Amino acid sequence: MIYTKDYFENMAQKWDEIVKHNKDKIEAILDMIGIKEGSCVLDVGCGTGVLVEYLQKRTGQKGKIFCVDISEKMIEIAKSKYKNFSNVTFINDDVNNLKFKDYFDFIICYSVFPHFEDKRKTLLHLTSMLKKGGYLAIAHSQSRKAINDLHKNLAYPINTHLLPGINYFKLLSSKKLAILKSVDDSDKYVVIFKKI
Template sequence: MNDREFFNSLASKWDEICNHDEIKIRKIIELSKVEKGCKVLDVGTGTGVLVKYLLELLPETIKAVDLSENMIEIAKGKYNDERVEFVAGDIMEFHEGNFDYIFLYSVYPHFTDKEKLFSHLYKLLNENGKIIIAHSESKEKINNIHKKSDSVKDHLLPEGKITANIMSRYFQIDKIIDDEEMYFVSGILVTETDKG
């Protein structure tokens, strides 16, 4: 079973089996310092868990992408807001750029080639835009859950500093949190002229 089939099979019960702590999600959003009127890309949106919180910040647009058509259908049923567009598809084949923020909430372990992922997302982000990798659980808890399923047993969350090291080839690392409460790594797209 590939990733698409796996997540399609779980979509109808996803919101029941996944715990997304509202307090921690709000902390993730707060740490991200999302500005009003921005353009957001929500990678691996699933059933649109993050969309609710992002809408509260009054973005101009949110593009929410997921590999699973079934997840996207559930997400569409939750929101009726012209600022949000849901797209079923592989983010690696998505080429519409100019985002101010790119969120990967509860999806990062499912990308096997992380270097390729960041190289691709770099092209979709505006100058001084921010990329955020986040989980509302600890890396240990996420990895223990994944190890119990044959389909995702190899989809493990690396240490925050390892993620930051890969990201730093494309982004200036802004913040790393990797503790028993949550996982959060953010980076900013800074051009060579900005660095000067």
């Protein structure tokens, strides 16, 4: 049986050739999130480092960026691309294994949320790693329909990894996590939470 980790390990070498990200959409999403200079940011499912340059531009040298991915090969590629970024730390692990507590100003799940096996558990864990007043963003630079249509046509297990509707997150909102913004249009899918 092929697992999610195996799928991304097998795709790592050709990932940057076949997966293209619209820079303007990424900038627009990060503008919505509002990352400030000096922020401590966790990039979840960083892959080959798609967001690293954009995050670095916003946090500056005073900020800290942690990039985590379950695929060792993806992390190796990201490290080789950004070895000169002194304030970026790459971690090869499942995000659910990270032990940070009340640590991050911002946590970003860009193009990764459908791949979490237990989405509720992961969301709770991410919340525990956020500082009070910190922000969690789940974002894609495509619509939910486009993401789900794409995944349904890929190999197992990715064909079972679907992005839930905005109402799913409204139901998961709690006393600790409030939805600030949500967008699901033809251009992008973004849900931004604040830890309260």
